[in-house]
Amino acid sequence: xxxxxxxxxxxxxxxxxxxxxxxxxxxxxxxxxxxxxxxxxxxxxxxxxxxxxxxxxxxxxxxxxxxxxxxxxxxxxxxxxxxxxxxxxxxxxxxxxxxxxxxxxxxxxxxxxxxxxxxxxxxxxxxxxxxxxxxxxxxxxxxxxxxxxxxxxxxxxxxxxxxxxxxxxxxxxxxxxxxx
Numbered sequence: 284x285x286x287x288x289x290x291x292x293x294x295x296x297x298x299x300x301x302x303x304x305x306x307x308x309x310x311x312x313x314x315x316x317x318x319x320x321x322x323x324x325x326x327x328x329x330x331x332x333x334x335x336x337x338x339x340x341x342x343x344x345x346x347x348x349x350x351x352x353x354x355x356x357x358x359x360x361x362x363x364x365x366x367x368x369x370x371x372x373x374x375x376x377x378x379x380x381x382x383x384x385x386x387x388x389x390x391x392x393x394x395x396x397x398x399x400x401x402x403x404x405x406x407x408x409x410x411x412x413x414x415x416x417x418x419x420x421x422x423x424x425x426x427x428x429x430x431x432x433x434x435x436x437x438x439x440x441x442x443x444x445x446x447x448x449x450x451x452x453x454x455x456x457x458x459x460x461x462x463x
Contacts, residue, residue: 389433
């Protein structure tokens with residue numbers, strides 16, 4: 284079984300909502316602004332003064348939150364996040380590549396850390412702020428449960444959360460893996 288089918292099978296076990304119905308939030312092609320502004324970066328590329336190792340306050344086991352992330356290639360990353368840090372910080376520290384704009388630094392100014400949250404956990408998250416909703420309008424392939432990882436503060440109640448990185452292009456969007 285190829286990776287795409289394997290991941291599609293795994294994702295079918297989790298409930299992801301469908302695309303937002305609002306035409307302004309569904310793009311029919313990849314947002315070229317995003318591809319120019321937000322390039323693939325790894326944990327090493329981001330300023331570690333902001334997204335470095337967790338502080339000593341995160342060292343207790345009771346603050347560890349296990350989260351599963353499906354990347355764009357269909358690989359699942361089981362990460363250990365810490366209560367109190369942002370989901371973007373957790374993902375970056377764990378080496379999950381996100382298309383974050385290095386100048387944004389988690390400031391809700393780009394769509395690079397756009398993630399799709401499993402429907403099981405969507406209701407546990409606080410509501411999206413007006414700023415986050417406005418930024419998400421610029422994101423390609425927006426879903427009802429799309430969020431910016433920089434705006435989600437990890438809490439213990441997110442234990443076991445499953446999320447996926449959205450496609451980068453129409454070619455990826457045609458892949459069955461991205462049909463939530």
